Amino acid sequence: MSETRRCFLAAGLLVVVLLGPRPARALDAETEATLLKQSPLVVSAEAKALHRMGSICRVVLVAAGRAGDAPVARQEVHVVPAIRRCAGLPTSVLAGTDGPPSERVASLLPGHRCMALAGGRAPERDDPTPFLEAPRPGSRRLGPAPDPVIVADPLRISDGYVRALRRDGHPGWIRRDRLREWTVAASPGLRCLPARMGDGSLGFTFAHPG
Numbered sequence: 001m002s003e004t005r006r007c008f009l010a011a012g013l014l015v016v017v018l019l020g021p022r023p024a025r026a027l028d029a030e031t032e033a034t035l036l037k038q039s040p041l042v043v044s045a046e047a048k049a050l051h052r053m054g055s056i057c058r059v060v061l062v063a064a065g066r067a068g069d070a071p072v073a074r075q076e077v078h079v080v081p082a083i084r085r086c087a088g089l090p091t092s093v094l095a096g097t098d099g100p101p102s103e104r105v106a107s108l109l110p111g112h113r114c115m116a117l118a119g120g121r122a123p124e125r126d127d128p129t130p131f132l133e134a135p136r137p138g139s140r141r142l143g144p145a146p147d148p149v150i151v152a153d154p155l156r157i158s159d160g161y162v163r164a165l166r167r168d169g170h171p172g173w174i175r176r177d178r179l180r181e182w183t184v185a186a187s188p189g190l191r192c193l194p195a196r197m198g199d200g201s202l203g204f205t206f207a208h209p210g
Helices: 002-019 029-065 079-089 092-093
Strands: 105-108 112-117 131-133 141-144 149-152 163-165 172-173 180-181 191-197 202-207
Touching: 029 092, 029 172, 029 202, 079 141, 092 202, 112 191, 131 163
Parallel strands: none
Antiparallel strands: 105 191, 112 149, 112 180, 131 141, 131 172, 149 163, 163 172, 191 202
């Protein structure tokens, strides 16, 4: 059986699995043997589909967290069902168990929490929130502030600036009035959790209530 034919068969079996149970029908020995041989492809296809869904959902939830009190950025209400579906995924799927190391959660980052940039992030803002080297005006800019922002819990504040961490783990400072609590209006209770990724960089995962 060709590779293409095997993939089509695996995809067909996955559709059957996802659509739910169907009335049982007797299988001849040859068909049953073929299905059993292809079952690892079903598992592989399902795992890849879940990983892809987890990757997409992480992007969806980060974007939703930037929207402030609006359901989603730019009032795209049709995205709300996707946000709610993503928020209901098991934490293990959102964290990712395969894929590149930069997408895999190695461990959570204790003593830290997520905050969001007030009013969006670069390049959506005309005045991108700067990530500063020191907590004072005129300090050297290290680039635009990331979003979500990883901050200490409780906050470390100096002269109106909050200490935060870049994705490479280096610290910097962001004005307190440019930060707000990280929330998703379409999924109250969803939590953004700072994490160390498989490649050593800092990132995020999400946990739904319960």
